Amino acid sequence: MSTPASRHHKRPRGEGQWALGYREPLNKNEENKKNDDGLNVRQRIIDVYAKGGFDSIDPADLRGRMRWYGLYTQRKPGIDGGKTAILEPEELDDRYFMLRIRIDGGQLDLRQLRVIADISNEYGRGTADLTDRQNVQLHWVEIESVPDIWRRLEEVGLSTTEACGDTPRVIMGCPLAGIDADEVIDATAQVREIHDRFIGDPAYSNLPRKFKSALSGCTAHCTVHEINDIAFVGVRLPTGETGFDLWVGGGLSTNPMLGKRLGVFVGPERVADVYGGVIGIFRDYGYRRLRHRARIKFLVNDWGVEKFREVLETEYLKEPLPDGPAPEAPRGERRDHVGVHPQKDGNFYVGFAPKVGRLDGDALHLIADIAERHGSGRVRTTVEQKMVILDVAPDRVDSLVAELEANDLPVNPSTFRRQTMACTGIEYCKLAIVETKASAMNLIDELERRLPLFAEPLTVNVNGCPNSCARIQVADIGLKGQLVVNDRGEQVEGFQIHLGGALGASAGFGRKVRGLKTTAEDLPDYVERVVTHYEAQKKEGEPFADWVQRADEADLK
Structure with a gap:
């Protein structure tokens, strides 16, 4: 008797998997991506839409490809929630955009923070929200200002490329990478290598859906690896060698699933290749027929980890990966980095709690000024909508804490805050x-x-x-x-x-x-x-x- 799983795999239409020969557009989103890669919208924004204004934007770009550069139209004010599912997109669209700035690993220097603050104040009516994926989101952005925003961000090494869309989005990392005395491994170099190799590459810019990544050696497990499409979690072998445990297929939304361990040990030098293999599987074998089943978690759930690992090793890496240990349980009761804590170099980091991630341009400037006055040139965003100031000398900590607290940025907040x-x-x-x-x-x-x-x-x-x-x-x-x-x-x-x-x-x-x-x-x-x-x-x-x-x-x- 056939099992439900086997019946599922014999479905005549298939799931729109490229590797099995299904290349025809299966829904409007797939048709849009087949017609033109989302990355190509950048030049149209610069040459056409920023000059012609909102009304000059092709609808297929407006509600599709512009996401490849972190742009979504925001909701028109005054439309109540009962109409959300009833109205057409063009009835919900305002003439302004949310703009998401990707901050891979949550890493910012003060120059970058001040540029975001200036852009917020000049082009976003002062808005600046920290997300639970370490990004900053601006609102009220007009299409005419986008090229100048991009220029200013890119001058300081930031971008909005693939901050949204069916793409490899921001790579989450521990904000304490490289400074935490307890960390298993510093993943900064791996975050950078993945970013440089895969972000903005047309070979990976048409995925079935979004692809969320986390990469960390944090012993508090602050990047919530269990609910990402792909996650690398720091582990130590009995020999003392450090590397990563690989998880795939986590995600929430309306059909939540926890990520699954593949049971492999990934050395630091192999991380980017393995990442490329997993995202390649998703691109080639991911389900494209039905949008609500297009996340990698459905493929992992149907295949199982044994088959997923076998395809990764044989088709994509062309060699087996060694078995590896599971991560140790997370340290502490709270998987964040709020409060005053020692760094491994004798300085301190100070994590503070903006209220539900809501800041503004002036507050970002203030945070940069406070950090600079106390000898820090680096700040970090966290996956809990919080921020951390690094590299504070022991004799400057009390003054820093007092300034943050005086500006409603508590370092010792209530549980609720x-x-x-x-x-x-x-x-x-x-x-x-x-x-x-x-x-x-x-x-x-x-x-x-x-x-x-x-x-x-x-x-x-x-x-x-x-x-x-x-x-x-x-x-x-x-x-x-x-x-x-x-x-x-x-x-x-x-x-x-x-x-x-x-x-x-x-x-x-x-x-x-x-x-x-x-x-x-x-x-x-x-x-x-x-x-x-x-x-x-x-x-x-x-x-x-x-x-x-x-x-x-x-x-x-």
């Missing part, structure tokens, strides 16, 4: 159903006021739609934006609630309790209630996620 994240939301995003940033900020303020003594680790992730840009399924409290009915019978903004998601040793997705929703207005009351139940019932040292698994449903509502 430290561990609440929010996606862009309806303010700018065309996919969103509800507002997120202001709701999350209000939630932080309310919880700090109501629960001033609460100090346990607790992640609260706020998302404006089901796509999980803010990683709702792996948060202690994950909030998925939707319209709900309040007690007065009105349809209002609210959230479906996921509880007890986690990464690390006990990785798993949050528990959905039937009918568990809240209005945005009642959100602080709900979180206060469930956190209070946790505090009253938890065992010594019991994480929130573990408590959720055994808690009565009544205590989760």
Whole structure:
């Protein structure tokens, strides 16, 4: 009798895999990419659209290829979330763009930070949001200003190339690479090599969907390797040799899956070749027929790790990889780098917490000035929408901390300030159903006021739609934006609630309790209630996620 898997593989239409001969465009996105590579839009933006203005932009470029350079039209103001799924793209489009600046490895020097700050103030109405993938996003950008923005970014070694689109997007890395006394391996050189070899290369600019990468030797596992398309995690062999453990096929969105270990050891000199092999498999064997099944996680899930490893070694690398060990469990309860900590060179790094990643051009200038006054020339972005200042001498730490704290950039934040994240939301995003940033900020303020003594680790992730840009399924409290009915019978903004998601040793997705929703207005009351139940019932040292698994449903509502 045939299994569901074998029936799946015999589907006559195939999944649009190039390696199996399916080259015909199978949907509008594939047709658009076949007609013209997304990388080619750059010259049209410079020569045509920036001169002719918004109305001169070809729709196929506007809603497709411009993403290859980090540009999305933002949402037209005043369109409520109930219309998100109903209106056509051109009805949702504003005449302004979000522009995503890729910051590979989260690495910035002060000159780069100041250029971003200037661009924000001159061309983005002061907007500058830190994302949970270490990027900076600007808003209100007009097409006429894009060539000058690119020129200024590229003069300091930054770009927006493949910051969005069906491409290899930003390569996440530990912000402490090279300075953390505990790190297994410094992956800076590997991040750079992958960037230089693959980003902007037409051989890899037409993937089935986006491709998210993480590469780190951090013992806190700060790059959340479990939910990336590809991740290299620092490991040490019994001989003392260091390298990387390879993970593939992680991702969240509406069909979440955790990444899977291939069980191989990748030496530092092999990382870029292995990366090229995995992204090659995705390009050639990835599913292109249905857009919602086009991420590499579906291929890995169907093939299994044994077949994936075999194809990688035999077809792409032409040689086997040695078996290797799994990474050690993450260090510490919080996988971030907030606070004051020693570097291996005797200096200190200082991590601080902007509120849900929301900054502006003036704040970026301020951060650069504070860092420079305290002897630092380097700052970093993190995957938790936070920032880190490196290389602070011991006698300058207290002064630095005082200046950051005085400017609402706390180094010793509350749990709620430290561990609440929010996606862009309806303010700018065309996919969103509800507002997120202001709701999350209000939630932080309310919880700090109501629960001033609460100090346990607790992640609260706020998302404006089901796509999980803010990683709702792996948060202690994950909030998925939707319209709900309040007690007065009105349809209002609210959230479906996921509880007890986690990464690390006990990785798993949050528990959905039937009918568990809240209005945005009642959100602080709900979180206060469930956190209070946790505090009253938890065992010594019991994480929130573990408590959720055994808690009565009544205590989760």
